Amino acid sequence: MSNSGAAARRSSSVTAEEVPDPQVPERAQRRTFTAKYKLAILEEYERAERADRGAILRREDLYSSLLTEWRHQRDRGALEALSSRRGPKPGKAVANAAEAEIARLRAELDTAREVIRVQGELSALLERLSADGAAMIESGR
Numbered sequence: 001m002s003n004s005g006a007a008a009r010r011s012s013s014v015t016a017e018e019v020p021d022p023q024v025p026e027r028a029q030r031r032t033f034t035a036k037y038k039l040a041i042l043e044e045y046e047r048a049e050r051a052d053r054g055a056i057l058r059r060e061d062l063y064s065s066l067l068t069e070w071r072h073q074r075d076r077g078a079l080e081a082l083s084s085r086r087g088p089k090p091g092k093a094v095a096n097a098a099e100a101e102i103a104r105l106r107a108e109l110d111t112a113r114e115v116i117r118v119q120g121e122l123s124a125l126l127e128r129l130s131a132d133g134a135a136m137i138e139s140g141r
Contacts, residue, residue, distance in 0.1 A: 038070045 045056050045067055
């Protein structure tokens with residue numbers, strides 16, 4: 001009886017072509033879906049009979065939770081929400097640009113303050129030289 005069990009195991013063994021590659025990619029690639037694709041899948045899924053919905057999810061390799069999220073996006077903002085991208089929001093770029101502008105203006109202000117300081121020192125020096133020159137002219141007479 002044990003021989004027949006071993007024979008059954010050998011006959012159901014998996015071939016080398018059927019074994020998936022064990023190597024995991026260095027970085028997983030996140031799938032992205034266009035708004036048109038999302039709408040098409042949602043429409044097909046909602047038109048399908050309850051029994052056929054699982055087949056659609058398997059065929060497209062999707063999870064029902066993803067469709068739920070797409071449905072919420074569609075309900076919130078139609079195509080605008082469906083085409084929204086993940087990642088940094090546009091406001092971040094504006095904030096970064098504003099910070100760069102502030103830094104540039106601060107550097108410009110520091111330069112202007114330094115120029116004003118040097119001009120003050122130069123004015124004081126010229127005033128002293130002028131006073132010294134006037135004193136020399138007075139003493140020379």
